[in-house]
Structure formats: structure tokens, C-alpha cells
Amino acid sequence: MGPLVPNEVIGANWNFLIAFVIGIGFGFVLEQAGFSSSRKLAGMFYGYDTVVLKVFFTGAITAMLGLLFFSLFGWINLNLVYVNPTYLWSAIIGGVIMGVGFIAGGFCPGTSICAAAIGKIDAMIFIGGIFLGVFIFGEGFPLWEKLYYAMDLGAPKLNQVLGISGGFFAFLVIIAAAIMFWVGEWAEKKFPREEY
Amino acid sequence: MRARNITVGIMLLLGLVIAMVPENTTKPYKLTADQLLRAVNTGTHMIHPDYLAEWLINKDPSIQLVDVRSPDDFEKYHLPNAINIPLADILNPDYQVIWDQGVKFNVLYSNGSTDSNEAWMILRQLGYQNLGVLMGGLNYWTEVIMNPEEPPVTSPNDEIAKYEFRKGASQALGGGAATTKTATTDTEIKKPKIVPRKAKKAPQGGC
Incomplete structure (x- = not known):
């Protein structure tokens, strides 16, 4: 049956409406988890608050299990689900830039929009920074075009690279998440902060 | 605290289930x-x-x-x-x-x-x-295009036209087994004339 749009169960125009609803849901969850506070996000780095890790990993695991079970029941064809192509150097360099921005600014792109929506001025400035970065990237694209497309790996899935089944890999991810949650809570006790 | 442990437990259990079942690699049929x-x-x-x-x-x-x-x-x-x-x-x-x-x-x-x-x-x-x-x-x-059978002269015009087209097509497409006695006359014509098929007439008369 699924995915709905590629299988023409619903029209492609529905994409926008669905994205709109999901976007609102995503923003709601971010705000509800307290991610509109840059201190909370920076806490992930310093170890006094690991709720970011927990929320995102829980979300990822839920989606992962959902997709695998849907595939098992024949409700979705995972081969038709779009997977972002991996350009290794882009991923590494982009990851580093994003990580630095994350710690320095205290937001990731999504949470900055969320925080700006509730009127946080630092978030608005952060968004300004995002647009500045987008502008520089776009205007200077010819300069780093080669680097951007370097080491095109296609769209591999981790379990395929490791040569194990998707289900088993999912199980390993869940175990890893449980361990990370446990370590995170240990860190919260180890590096507590009274108020943030 | 308890609710969280239960959640983690459920996730692990579901993960175990999905790790045990074989992967669904069947290509689902889309037409019923x-x-x-x-x-x-x-x-x-x-x-x-x-x-x-x-x-x-x-x-x-x-x-x-x-x-x-x-x-x-x-x-x-x-x-x-x-x-x-x-x-x-x-x-x-x-x-x-x-x-x-x-x-x-x-x-x-x-x-x-x-x-x-x-x-x-x-x-x-x-x-x-x-x-x-x-x-x-x-x-x-092969039967229809490459070696078309000449219809009897008494055939309706449609049939003759169809035959002419097939004969030409046979030559153009390298069949070459169209009956030789007529083929000699139009060997230089590489591209056969396409006879547009007329829309079927509605049955006339009768009941």
C-alpha cells in the first residue's frame, strides 16, 4: 500500500499538507520537550541535561520500529522510500559545522524556529545566522562544488553496509539507545547544575 | 521512572521481535x-x-x-x-x-x-x-508482416490495402519475402505508404 504518494494512493499535492501537519507536530514536540531553551540543548554537550538525546533517539526508534513492522505487514514498500544520498565529505564537514553551531548557538535549525516562535531573541539572531550561512553557501557554491559531491556513496543503509538484516540492526540500535540513555542519566547526576 | 523503564522494555521486546522475523523482501503486487x-x-x-x-x-x-x-x-x-x-x-x-x-x-x-x-x-x-x-x-x-499472403483479387479494398501495406512493411523491415511478382515493380520504394485504417463503420441496416 505505502508509501502513499509514489504508489499514487494519494496525489503528490498532499505532500505539502502532510508536511504542514507533521511540521506542526514536530514543533509541538520540540517545544513540549523544552528544546526552545538553548541551555537545555547545550546541556547535552556539557552532560548536565541529556533530554535531547533521549527525545530524538526515542523518536528515531519509534519511527524505525514502525517502518519495519509496517514493512513486515506489507503496508509499506521500503524500497520505494526515499533515502538521502550520502556524500561522505559533505556529511563529515557539514556535521562538524553543524556541531560547532549547535554548541555555540545553543540551537539546531528546528529548535531555533521553535524558540523564535515563542519570542526568544537569541533564536531570532540564530536564524539570521542560518540565512547568512545559506547565502554564503549558495553564492560560493562553485568554490566547494567538488568537495560537496566528493565520495558519493549512493544511498546505502547501515545494515546493508554491515551485511546484517534490517531487523537485527534495529535491535542493536535499540540496545545502544538504552545504554546511551543510561549513560546520559549517569552524566546528569555526575555533572548536575542547579539552575539553567 | 517506572513508565520509562516499561517503555524501554517494550522497545527492546519489539526490537527482539523484528530481529527474529525474516525481512519482508517480497515485492507487493499493486493490482488486485x-x-x-x-x-x-x-x-x-x-x-x-x-x-x-x-x-x-x-x-x-x-x-x-x-x-x-x-x-x-x-x-x-x-x-x-x-x-x-x-x-x-x-x-x-x-x-x-x-x-x-x-x-x-x-x-x-x-x-x-x-x-x-x-x-x-x-x-x-x-x-x-x-x-x-x-x-x-x-x-x-512473420506470418502477417514478413510473409504476407496475397488476398484473392475479389477481396474487399480494405483487404488489398492492408496487404499492400504489409508488403511494403516487409520490405522496409527487412523481411523481403513478399511475393516477388509484384515486388519487382516497387523495389525502390523503401518506405511504404501508410494506409490509415478507417474507423469501423457502424453496422447498417438489418434489424
Whole structure:
């Protein structure tokens, strides 16, 4: 049956409406988890608050299990689900830039929009920074075009690279998440902060 | 605290389940049996050799001929510009780009029409469109286009015109077995005149 749009169960125009609803849901969850506070996000780095890790990993695991079970029941064809192509150097360099921005600014792109929506001025400035970065990237694209497309790996899935089944890999991810949650809570006790 | 532990427990349990079950690698059929039966009954996927000959002579770029016979047979003889995808290989991921597109119309053919029809049914059920089958396969093609039989002189004009077209098509497409006594007169004509098929007249008179 699924995915709905590629299988023409619903029209492609529905994409926008669905994205709109999901976007609102995503923003709601971010705000509800307290991610509109840059201190909370920076806490992930310093170890006094690991709720970011927990929320995102829980979300990822839920989606992962959902997709695998849907595939098992024949409700979705995972081969038709779009997977972002991996350009290794882009991923590494982009990851580093994003990580630095994350710690320095205290937001990731999504949470900055969320925080700006509730009127946080630092978030608005952060968004300004995002647009500045987008502008520089776009205007200077010819300069780093080669680097951007370097080491095109296609769209591999981790379990395929490791040569194990998707289900088993999912199980390993869940175990890893449980361990990370446990370590995170240990860190919260180890590096507590009274108020943030 | 308790709720969280329960959640983690459930996640681990579900993960264990999904790790145990075999991966679902089946390609789900997108057409129900009803839909496919309807498609089979209407028979609109059947391409008559006359139509195909017309397309080939006009070098219609939207037509892709797919030979589902073995590579050996393909080597011996195949229709102009056909590609070879043996029946056993139609699900090979390499060929997916050929099926999964909305630009070209794939005409499948084999010697008869059994193999090509089987390929058509599988591909159609997988949801691929733009698929047709050469009616009667190469056998019928040879009979109708490559070696057309001259109709008796008393035949209706339609029949004669059809024969003339087939004779021309045979020459243009390298058949060359059109009856020789008339072929001599128009050997220089490479491209046969296409006789537009008239729309069937509604039955007149009678009840």
C-alpha cells in the first residue's frame, strides 16, 4: 500500500499538507520537550541535561520500529522510500559545522524556529545566522562544488553496509539507545547544575 | 521512572521481535486479481503486428521493443532496435529503469505470446504501466508482416490495402519475402505508404 504518494494512493499535492501537519507536530514536540531553551540543548554537550538525546533517539526508534513492522505487514514498500544520498565529505564537514553551531548557538535549525516562535531573541539572531550561512553557501557554491559531491556513496543503509538484516540492526540500535540513555542519566547526576 | 523503564522494555521486546522475523523482501503486487482480470479481458495491451509495423516504419521514438526470449534466440534474430531482457531476468534490479518510467511504451514479444504475456502479467501486477504485448509474437509477426499472403483479387479494398501495406512493411523491415511478382515493380520504394485504417463503420441496416 505505502508509501502513499509514489504508489499514487494519494496525489503528490498532499505532500505539502502532510508536511504542514507533521511540521506542526514536530514543533509541538520540540517545544513540549523544552528544546526552545538553548541551555537545555547545550546541556547535552556539557552532560548536565541529556533530554535531547533521549527525545530524538526515542523518536528515531519509534519511527524505525514502525517502518519495519509496517514493512513486515506489507503496508509499506521500503524500497520505494526515499533515502538521502550520502556524500561522505559533505556529511563529515557539514556535521562538524553543524556541531560547532549547535554548541555555540545553543540551537539546531528546528529548535531555533521553535524558540523564535515563542519570542526568544537569541533564536531570532540564530536564524539570521542560518540565512547568512545559506547565502554564503549558495553564492560560493562553485568554490566547494567538488568537495560537496566528493565520495558519493549512493544511498546505502547501515545494515546493508554491515551485511546484517534490517531487523537485527534495529535491535542493536535499540540496545545502544538504552545504554546511551543510561549513560546520559549517569552524566546528569555526575555533572548536575542547579539552575539553567 | 517506572513508565520509562516499561517503555524501554517494550522497545527492546519489539526490537527482539523484528530481529527474529525474516525481512519482508517480497515485492507487493499493486493490482488486485480483479483489476488484472479486467485488464486481461479488455485485451488493450495486445498490439497487432500492423500497428507495430507502422510504429517501426515511422521510427516512433516512444516505442521500446523488449525481447523476452533467450540471448541466443535474440542473437539469431530480433526486431529492429529491440533490447533483450530474458523472461527469467525481468525482475533484475538493473532493468527496473526500463519498466519504471513514464516516457516509453514497452512492447514485449517472444516467439509465441505465452512468454511475453507472462512477463506482462508479472510486471503489470507490480504496478508498471506502459506495457504492451505483440499479438501472436514473432510467429504471427512473420506470418502477417514478413510473409504476407496475397488476398484473392475479389477481396474487399480494405483487404488489398492492408496487404499492400504489409508488403511494403516487409520490405522496409527487412523481411523481403513478399511475393516477388509484384515486388519487382516497387523495389525502390523503401518506405511504404501508410494506409490509415478507417474507423469501423457502424453496422447498417438489418434489424
